[in-house]
Amino acid sequence: MYTHLILLAKFDNVAIAYHFASQDSTAVIHQQATIQSQSPNPAAYSPHTLKTSDPNFASVVKMDPYFTNVTVYPDWQQFLTKLDKLVLLKAIDVAAFLLQHANLTAFGLQKMLYYIYADYLVTHQVPLFEANFVAFDKGPVERAVYHLQKYHHNRLQQNNNLDLKLMTGTLPVDTKKLLLAGIEKYASRFDTAWEDNQNPTHRDQTPWTLARQRGGQNEPIRNQDILHHHRIELI
Numbered sequence: 001m002y003t004h005l006i007l008l009a010k011f012d013n014v015a016i017a018y019h020f021a022s023q024d025s026t027a028v029i030h031q032q033a034t035i036q037s038q039s040p041n042p043a044a045y046s047p048h049t050l051k052t053s054d055p056n057f058a059s060v061v062k063m064d065p066y067f068t069n070v071t072v073y074p075d076w077q078q079f080l081t082k083l084d085k086l087v088l089l090k091a092i093d094v095a096a097f098l099l100q101h102a103n104l105t106a107f108g109l110q111k112m113l114y115y116i117y118a119d120y121l122v123t124h125q126v127p128l129f130e131a132n133f134v135a136f137d138k139g140p141v142e143r144a145v146y147h148l149q150k151y152h153h154n155r156l157q158q159n160n161n162l163d164l165k166l167m168t169g170t171l172p173v174d175t176k177k178l179l180l181a182g183i184e185k186y187a188s189r190f191d192t193a194w195e196d197n198q199n200p201t202h203r204d205q206t207p208w209t210l211a212r213q214r215g216g217q218n219e220p221i222r223n224q225d226i227l228h229h230h231r232i233e234l235i
Contacts, residue, residue: 001051003028004060007035007079008070009045011086012161015070018045018079021055035076044087044168087170089162091117091131094179095145096159102183106149107138108190114140116182118207118230121223128178133221135211138193139201140221189235200233207233 003025007018020031028049036042052059057072073079095113098104104112113131120128133140148156165171172178194200201208207225 001053002055002059003049003051004057005032006048006050006060006067007045008048008067009083009086011164012090012092014086016079016082016086017057017067017070017072018076019057019060019072019074021057040080041083041087041168041170044083044170084170087165087168089129089165089171089175091129091142091145092148092156092159093161093165094129095142095149096156097162097176097179098183099157101180102187104187104190105193106146107193108187109149110141110146111139111190112182112186113142113145114201115186115235116179118226118233119182120178121226122230125227127223128172128175134218135208135215135221136218139199140208200235203232205229205232 002021002023005018005020005028009016018035020028022028022031032047032049050060050063052063057067061067061070071082073082091113094116095109098109098112102108102112114133117127117129117131117133132143134143136146145156162175166175200206203209207221207229210225210229211219211221
């Protein structure tokens with residue numbers, strides 16, 4: 001019989017696992033202890049062990065369908081690399097938190113998301129969350145959030161990935177505090193849509209303006225432009 005060690009992580013509807021199997025149960029115990037002592041974020045995955053007559057992961061799935069549709073990594077470092085990407089805070093996670101704590105229109109959500117992102121980036125020189133802002137007509141819009149809010153609004157509001165990712169210990173401990181401060185600062189500013197001549201993101205040389213000049217409609221807004229020009233669009 002083979003003993004299987006499986007370290008399973010699930011985030012953003014993606015499941016990955018590190019897999020190690022051996023007929024020597026002592027080797028499995030040793031492998032788990034070694035990994036646990038070296039792991040930078042053990043709270044990001046759950047350990048599982050079971051026995052089958054075959055060393056392949058397919059035998060694990062056959063025994064327990066819970067492991068169906070899991071991408072398996074037999075190499076620990078490859079698993080860690082993928083895990084690091086999975087636990088990154090994303091714009092969708094933040095947008096869901098904002099919707100759960102403030103009464104926001106689609107316009108208000110996008111503006112608050114952008115200003116929280118840009119404020120943090122300028123202050124800390126690194127982004128608080130992963131985002132893809134593009135230059136829509138009314139200003140910066142995060143693509144994934146726009147699509148999810150328009151077509152799958154309930155899924156966005158029910159997203160609790162922020163709490164899950166906070167438990168891994170990989171995010172700034174004051175993440176929620178920062179987001180709540182952003183709500184307090186901006187909620188009343190974005191309750192109605194702006195006219196173009198009142199839109200601070202449309203001022204000359206803002207990141208949005210530079211993106212439109214560079215590539216037109218829906219051009220990505222660069223972090224380097226936010227770093228250098230966000231001060232122009234402050235409100």
